[in-house]
Amino acid sequence: MNLLICVPTYNEAENIEEFITAVFAGCPPETHILVIDDNSPDGTAAIVETLITRYPARLHLLNRPEKQGLGRAYLAAFAWGRSRGYDAFLEMDADFSHNPGYIPVMIKEIKTHDVVIGSRNIKGGGVEGWSAARNCISKGGSLYSRLVLGCPIKDLTGGFNMWTKAALDKIDLSSIISKGYAFQVEMKYRAYSAGCRIKEVPILFADRKRGKSKMSKKIFAEALINIWKIKKNIGIDTGIDQFCKFCVTGALGAVTNLLIFFVCADRFELPEIPVSIGCFMVAATQNYIINHKWSFKRNMAKGTLSLKMWLSFIAGSLLGLAANIGVMEMILLNFKLLYKFFAQGAGIAAGMAINFFVSKFFVFSNIIRKKI
Ligand code: GDD
Ligand code: MN
Numbered sequence: 001m002n003l004l005i006c007v008p009t010y011n012e013a014e015n016i017e018e019f020i021t022a023v024f025a026g027c028p029p030e031t032h033i034l035v036i037d038d039n040s041p042d043g044t045a046a047i048v049e050t051l052i053t054r055y056p057a058r059l060h061l062l063n064r065p066e067k068q069g070l071g072r073a074y075l076a077a078f079a080w081g082r083s084r085g086y087d088a089f090l091e092m093d094a095d096f097s098h099n100p101g102y103i104p105v106m107i108k109e110i111k112t113h114d115v116v117i118g119s120r121n122i123k124g125g126g127v128e129g130w131s132a133a134r135n136c137i138s139k140g141g142s143l144y145s146r147l148v149l150g151c152p153i154k155d156l157t158g159g160f161n162m163w164t165k166a167a168l169d170k171i172d173l174s175s176i177i178s179k180g181y182a183f184q185v186e187m188k189y190r191a192y193s194a195g196c197r198i199k200e201v202p203i204l205f206a207d208r209k210r211g212k213s214k215m216s217k218k219i220f221a222e223a224l225i226n227i228w229k230i231k232k233n234i235g236i237d238t239g240i241d242q243f244c245k246f247c248v249t250g251a252l253g254a255v256t257n258l259l260i261f262f263v264c265a266d267r268f269e270l271p272e273i274p275v276s277i278g279c280f281m282v283a284a285t286q287n288y289i290i291n292h293k294w295s296f297k298r299n300m301a302k303g304t305l306s307l308k309m310w311l312s313f314i315a316g317s318l319l320g321l322a323a324n325i326g327v328m329e330m331i332l333l334n335f336k337l338l339y340k341f342f343a344q345g346a347g348i349a350a351g352m353a354i355n356f357f358v359s360k361f362f363v364f365s366n367i368i369r370k371k372i
Helices: 014-026 043-054 071-082 101-112 132-149 165-170 180-192 217-234 242-266 274-294 305-335 340-363
Strands: 001-007 032-037 059-061 086-093 115-119 125-127 160-165 197-202 202-204
Touching: 001 014, 001 043, 001 059, 001 071, 014 032, 014 043, 014 101, 032 043, 032 071, 032 197, 043 059, 059 071, 071 086, 071 165, 071 180, 086 101, 086 165, 101 115, 101 160, 101 197, 115 180, 132 180, 132 217, 160 165, 160 180, 165 180, 165 305, 165 340, 180 197, 180 217, 242 274, 305 340
Parallel strands: 001 032, 001 086, 032 059, 115 197, 125 202
Antiparallel strands: 086 160, 115 160
């Protein structure tokens, strides 16, 4: 397998020689390195040029006129490598935060996957040498991205990732919007949305010993906002806003249910059990329509309502109702509560969760895995 290790550098003169030596020492001979340097004032590129005489066929340098951000550097590297026929690409920092020792593990996994992610956030992975504050920002950022995007990848922001050529082909690199931190998130979310086979392998990320981090507050702030744009560009509703829409729909259903109940049971004094069943059916149907047209709109290949889908939605709602009653009863039987109200609250939460799950994965599961 022809692997191209892409290493963006900006002022890494203190690290680059040792880094390149370490990587070549631990990798199979068909592995090449491409350094993408943004005209570092500290002369990183000049050091790489002298090293090229030591590794003439394996080490390459792409000089860029000015600092354009990590994302742009990687895009240039991918374009360079794709036009030269490499089979796989590895993104890696030059500052030893990414231990070259993990490369063989990643090479092994890429044989059966499209994307291999060096992950700090799974068992066996972690971070060494970061302050509690930086750790908190990183974990928070990762959780935020996962929630907004509804993406199960544990380390969305990490920068130690391997891609097959096929994976990059599935991602339309020309429409990537992120320049900084969010670039990693955008790439991974696109791969996930395009149905790539993704594997996370645990890595210990070590803080750099030499040189300075180039990540700034500005890059971080840009990332927070970009997450929403990234999501919108892909066009699949997967994250927390879908759940919020689902909740609003449910609340509207409850209002409809209560209104009809009030008119029929209180005003016209009809028997409450049949009225309650009728209310349930009307409200569930209303929920089905609103969820179809709004909450799960983007999931739907076709915009048409159907009897089959309606029936499965009603079944899901009944399941939710059963869970509601079941959980409420269980709590009332096992705990002494000040108010029964709390048990019903927990029941509603359980019912809603089940209802949401059934809606998302069964009723409206017709996700268009859009070719992106
Ligand atoms: N060419 C180029 N242009 N290289 C750059 C630029 C740029 O504008 N900015 C940073 N780099 C290079 C650095 O020289 C280094 O080799 C690598 O990109 C990572 O930059 P750092 O400044 O060391 O990033 P970090 O350690 O703060 O962040 C790392 O962890 C993040 C997740 O916590 C990176 O791996 C990020 O990609 C990752 O999101
Ligand atoms: Mn770093």
